[in-house]
Amino acid sequence: xxxxxxxxxxxxxxxxxxxxxxxxxxxxxxxxxxxxxxxxxxxxxxxxxxxxxxxxxxxxxxxxxxxxxxxxxxxxxxxxxxxxxxxxxxxxxxxxxxxxxxxxxxxxx
Amino acid sequence: xxxxxxxxxxxxxxxxxxxxxxxxxxxxxxxxxxxxxxxxxxxxxxxxxxxxxxxxxxxxxxxxxxxxxxxxxxxxxxxxxxxxxxxxxxxxxxxxxxxxxxxxxxxxxxxxxxxxxxx
Numbered sequence: 001x002x003x004x005x006x007x008x009x010x011x012x013x014x015x016x017x018x019x020x021x022x023x024x025x026x027x028x029x030x031x032x033x034x035x036x037x038x039x040x041x042x043x044x045x046x047x048x049x050x051x052x053x054x055x056x057x058x059x060x061x062x063x064x065x066x067x068x069x070x071x072x073x074x075x076x077x078x079x080x081x082x083x084x085x086x087x088x089x090x091x092x093x094x095x096x097x098x099x100x101x102x103x104x105x106x107x108x109x
Numbered sequence: 110x111x112x113x114x115x116x117x118x119x120x121x122x123x124x125x126x127x128x129x130x131x132x133x134x135x136x137x138x139x140x141x142x143x144x145x146x147x148x149x150x151x152x153x154x155x156x157x158x159x160x161x162x163x164x165x166x167x168x169x170x171x172x173x174x175x176x177x178x179x180x181x182x183x184x185x186x187x188x189x190x191x192x193x194x195x196x197x198x199x200x201x202x203x204x205x206x207x208x209x210x211x212x213x214x215x216x217x218x219x220x221x222x223x224x225x226x227x228x
Contacts, residue, residue, distance in 0.1 A: 034214070045203060045221060046154065048110070048216050057210075090216075098146075098156040
């Protein structure tokens with residue numbers, strides 16, 4: 001299965017909001033409400049930020065939110081902070097397997 | 110505290126084999142699906158294999174027939190046997206737990222172990 005499509009990079013200033021898109025197909029993103037988002041800082045393991053499209057794990061800031069429309073999921077980060085600068089990956093369940101997006105590098109200006 | 114600790118990575122020649130291990134602690138290992146995910150340097154995440162609580166296994170086409178995932182619940186351990194290794198298998202390999210609240214998502218990850226396939 002092909003990777004999900006994410007923009008290579010996004011940027012924003014502290015305090016602003018940004019949105020990262022994740023486009024798949026009806027066989028993955030559009031077919032299941034099992035989209036998750038991960039944050040990865042350099043040299044570190046990924047961290048779960050959003051699961052089942054829009055749910056936040058305990059301990060994740062409410063500045064992070066997720067949504068989905070059709071075959072495209074989105075991660076929105078509001079009130080950008082310097083520590084949000086990282087790579088972000090979306091992922092979807094698809095028929096007994098998993099597929100990831102190519103990743104988006106978020107730069108906080 | 111949930112912990113996942115990978116080991117077994119290293120340098121191996123093309124065509125060689127390597128067995129990765131992931132030691133789990135802080136939770137009832139037998140009750141969770143477990144996956145392996147890899148990341149080549151500077152690249153994105155790639156799902157490598159999955160094993161369910163009943164021992165059912167799943168693989169993407171890129172590793173099917175070459176990699177074998179297994180688990181030993183009595184030892185709280187996850188394994189990945191990698192055969193016929195290729196240069197393209199060079200990556201950091203992470204073991205990851207699939208959540209029961211965060212369904213179909215990885216709620217905990219190990220720190221990763223580096224596999225380098227090169228002559």
